[in-house]
Amino acid sequence: MTAVRAAGPRPRTGPARRQVVRLVLLLAILAVVLYPLLWMLGASVKSQEEIVNNIGLLPERFTPANYSDGWANFDVGFGRFFLNSALISLLAVLGNAVSCLLAAYAFARLRFRLRRVWFAIMIGTLLLPGHVLIVPQYILFRSLGLVGAQWPYLPLLIPHLLATDAFFVFLIVQFMRGIPNELDEAAKIDGASEYGIFRHVILPLSRPALVTTAIFTFIWTWNDFFRQLVYLSQLPDYTVPVALTLFIDSTSQSEVGPMFAMSVLSLLPVFLFFVAFQRMLVEGINTSGLKG
Amino acid sequence: MALTTTPEQTRRPPRPVRATRRGSGPGAGREGLAGYVFLSPWLVGLLGITAIPMLLSLYLSFTNYDVLTPWPEVEWVGLANYRRMFTADPAYWHAVRVTVTFALVAVPLKLATALGVALLLNRTWRGVGLFRGLFYLPSLLGGSVALAIVWRSMFNADGAVNSFLAFFGIQGQPWVNDPDWALETLMVLAIWQFGAPMVIFLAGLKQVPTELYEAAAVDGAGPFRQFLSVTLPMLSPVIFFNLVLETIHGFQGFTAAFVLSNGTGGPVDSTLMYTLKLYISGFTDLEMGYASAMAWVFLVAIGLITAVFFSTGRFWVHYSDGSDS
Numbered sequence: 153m154t155a156v157r158a159a160g161p162r163p164r165t166g167p168a169r170r171q172v173v174r175l176v177l178l179l180a181i182l183a184v185v186l187y188p189l190l191w192m193l194g195a196s197v198k199s200q201e202e203i204v205n206n207i208g209l210l211p212e213r214f215t216p217a218n219y220s221d222g223w224a225n226f227d228v229g230f231g232r233f234f235l236n237s238a239l240i241s242l243l244a245v246l247g248n249a250v251s252c253l254l255a256a257y258a259f260a261r262l263r264f265r266l267r268r269v270w271f272a273i274m275i276g277t278l279l280l281p282g283h284v285l286i287v288p289q290y291i292l293f294r295s296l297g298l299v300g301a302q303w304p305y306l307p308l309l310i311p312h313l314l315a316t317d318a319f320f321v322f323l324i325v326q327f328m329r330g331i332p333n334e335l336d337e338a339a340k341i342d343g344a345s346e347y348g349i350f351r352h353v354i355l356p357l358s359r360p361a362l363v364t365t366a367i368f369t370f371i372w373t374w375n376d377f378f379r380q381l382v383y384l385s386q387l388p389d390y391t392v393p394v395a396l397t398l399f400i401d402s403t404s405q406s407e408v409g410p411m412f413a414m415s416v417l418s419l420l421p422v423f424l425f426f427v428a429f430q431r432m433l434v435e436g437i438n439t440s441g442l443k444g
Numbered sequence: 445m446a447l448t449t450t451p452e453q454t455r456r457p458p459r460p461v462r463a464t465r466r467g468s469g470p471g472a473g474r475e476g477l478a479g480y481v482f483l484s485p486w487l488v489g490l491l492g493i494t495a496i497p498m499l500l501s502l503y504l505s506f507t508n509y510d511v512l513t514p515w516p517e518v519e520w521v522g523l524a525n526y527r528r529m530f531t532a533d534p535a536y537w538h539a540v541r542v543t544v545t546f547a548l549v550a551v552p553l554k555l556a557t558a559l560g561v562a563l564l565l566n567r568t569w570r571g572v573g574l575f576r577g578l579f580y581l582p583s584l585l586g587g588s589v590a591l592a593i594v595w596r597s598m599f600n601a602d603g604a605v606n607s608f609l610a611f612f613g614i615q616g617q618p619w620v621n622d623p624d625w626a627l628e629t630l631m632v633l634a635i636w637q638f639g640a641p642m643v644i645f646l647a648g649l650k651q652v653p654t655e656l657y658e659a660a661a662v663d664g665a666g667p668f669r670q671f672l673s674v675t676l677p678m679l680s681p682v683i684f685f686n687l688v689l690e691t692i693h694g695f696q697g698f699t700a701a702f703v704l705s706n707g708t709g710g711p712v713d714s715t716l717m718y719t720l721k722l723y724i725s726g727f728t729d730l731e732m733g734y735a736s737a738m739a740w741v742f743l744v745a746i747g748l749i750t751a752v753f754f755s756t757g758r759f760w761v762h763y764s765d766g767s768d769s
Contacts, residue, residue: 174564177564178561178575181579184636185579185636186581188582188591189581189585192594205607207607258478258480258482258486262478264476264478267479274486274490280494281695281746283696283739284498285497285498285739287739288497291500291504291509292492311489313489321486346479350482371584375587377588378698382727393588396590396593415590415593416590418588418589419590419591423581426577430573431573431577
C-alpha cells in the first residue's frame with residue numbers, strides 16, 4: 153500500500169523501491185490517459201487503411217492531406233466553422249466577464265435589501281441542470297424571433313450577458329471577499345461613490361478571478377455542444393462541435409482521416425490554453441470551488 | 445492612490461462616513477440603490493432566462509405544445525404527459541434505467557480512480573506538477589465532440605481497443621455497436637476523465653495535518669489502517685463535494701451518448717441517457733409539452749438526490765473545524 157503512506161502533506165522519503173513502484177504505476181496510468189489523445193493525433197495524419205489497421209501512434213505513411221481535405225469540407229469549409237466558434241466564444245467571454253463581475257460586486261461588497269435572499273437563489277441556480285431549461289428557453293427565444301434569425305447566435309449569447317452562469321458569479325464573489333474591506337472604507341472617506349470603488353479598487357484587484365472566468369468561459373463555450381446543436385440549423389452558421397458531427401453522419405469512409413484532422417484542430421485552442429495557463433487552470437478553479 | 449485624483453472624486457466634496465446602519469436600516473439609500481443597479485443584469489437573467497422559462501415549462505408540461513401549433517390552439521391535457529411518461533412510454537423508463545446505471549457505476553469508479561491517483565501523486569517531488577497537469581487534460585477537454593469521436597472510433601469493432609486485445613489473444617467486442625457494451629464504453633470515457641475530482645482530492649489531502657499520521661503511527665497503525673482512520677475521515681468533506689458534483693454531472697451526460705449513437709441513443713436504446721431522450725422528444729419529435737414534463741421530473745429527481753446527499757452527509761462527513769457547513 154504505497155499509496156497510503158503518501159497521504160501526508162510533506163515529503164517523506166520512503167524506501168527507494170516504493171518510489172519506483174509509485175513511479176511505474178503513475179507512468180502506466182499516464183500511458184492510458186494519453187493514449188487516446190496521441191492516437192487521435194496520429195490518426196489525423198494516417199491514411200484510411202492505416203487508421204483501421206495500425207494501432208501504433210505513428211503513421212507509416214505521413215498523410216497531411218487529411219488536414220487540407222477536412223478544412224475544405226462541407227461546402228463552406230471548416231474555416232467558417234472555426235470563425236463562428238471563435239466569435240461566440242469570445243463574445244461569451246466578454247458577456248460573462250462584465251455581467252458576472254457586476255453581480256459579484258453587488259453580492260460581495262454592497263448592502264441592499266434582500267441581498268441574502270438573492271444570494272441564496274443564486275447559489276440554488278448553481279445546481280440547476282441546464283437541460284431542464286433548454287425547452288422553455290428555446291420556446292422563449294423562438295417567440296422573440298431569435299431562433300433561426302439572420303444572425304442566429306443571440307440565444308447562445310444572451311444568457312452570458314445576463315450573468316446566468318452562477319458558477320462564475322460565485323467564483324468572483326469568493327475572490328472579492330478576500331479583498332480587505334479597509335480599501336473600500338478608505339475610498340469612501342475619500343468620497344468615492346459605489347461605482348468609483350468598483351472601478352478603482354475592486355476591479356483592478358479582481359483581475360485574477362476575471363482571468364479564470366474568461367478562460368473557462370472560453371473553453372466551455374468552445375466545447376459546448378447541446379445548446380449549439382439546438383439553436384443552429386443552417387450549415388453556414390454551424391460551430392465546430394456541430395460541424396464535427398457531420399462527419400459521423402457522412403457514410404463515406406474516406407472522411408475518417410479528415411474527421412480526425414478536424415477533431416485535433418478543434419481541441420487545439422483548448423490545448424493551447426492548457427499549456428499557457430496550466431497551473432492556474434489546475435489550481436485556480438478547483439480550489440476556489442471548495443470553501444475558503 | 446490613483447483613486448483620489450480622478451476627476452469624479454475631486455468634484456465631489458468628501459462626505460461623512462455614510463451611516464447605512466442609521467435611520468432606514470441596512471441596505472437602504474444610495475448603497476441599496478447601487479446594489480440593485482449592479483445586480484440588475486443578473487436579476488433580469490434570473491427572471492427572463494431562468495424563472496419565467498421554468499414556470500413556462502411547468503405550464504407546458506400540462507399541454508400538448510409542439511412548437512408548430514399556434515398558441516391559442518395549444519391544449520391543456522392535464523396529467524396526460526406525466527401519465528404517458530410513467531405508464532405508456534417504455535423508452536422513458538429505459539432512459540431512467542440507463543442514466544441511473546451510468547451514474548451508479550461510473551461515478552464511484554471515477555472517484556475511486558481520482559482518489560487513488562491523488563494518493564499516488566500526493567508528494568512533493570519534481571514532476572508532480574507535470575503528472576497532475578497531464579492527468580487533468582482529459583477533464584479539460586471534457587465533453588467535447590472530438591473526444592467522443594475518438595472514443596467511437598477506438599471502441600469500434602475494428603478499432604484500436606480490439607486490435608490491442610487481439611494482441612493478447614482476447615476476442616474483442618463490437619463495443620459501441622453492442623447493446624450490452626455501449627453504455628460501458630460511455631462509462632470508461634467518464635472514468636478516463638478523472639482529472640477534475642483528482643485535483644480537488646489533492647487539494648484536500650494537503651489539508652490533512654501530518655501530526656495525525658504521526659500519532660496514528662505511534663499507536664501502531666499500519667498504512668492501511670492510517671488510510672481508513674485518518675485519510676478517509678479527514679477527506680470526507682472533499683469526497684462529499686466530489687460525490688455531489690460528479691453525480692449531478694453524471695446524470696446530465698449528453699454529448700458522448702449523442703455522438704456514440706448518432707443521436708439515437710442506440711444500439712437498442714442502450715445509451716439513451718435521460719438528456720438524450722429529452723432532446724429527442726423535444727427537438728426531434730417536437731413534443732415540447734412532453735419534453736417539459738420530462739424536464740420537470742428530472743429537476744425534482746436531481747433535487748431529491750441532492751437533498752438525500754445533504755441529509756445523509758452529516759452521518760459520514762467529518763468537519764474538523766466542528767462547523768456544520
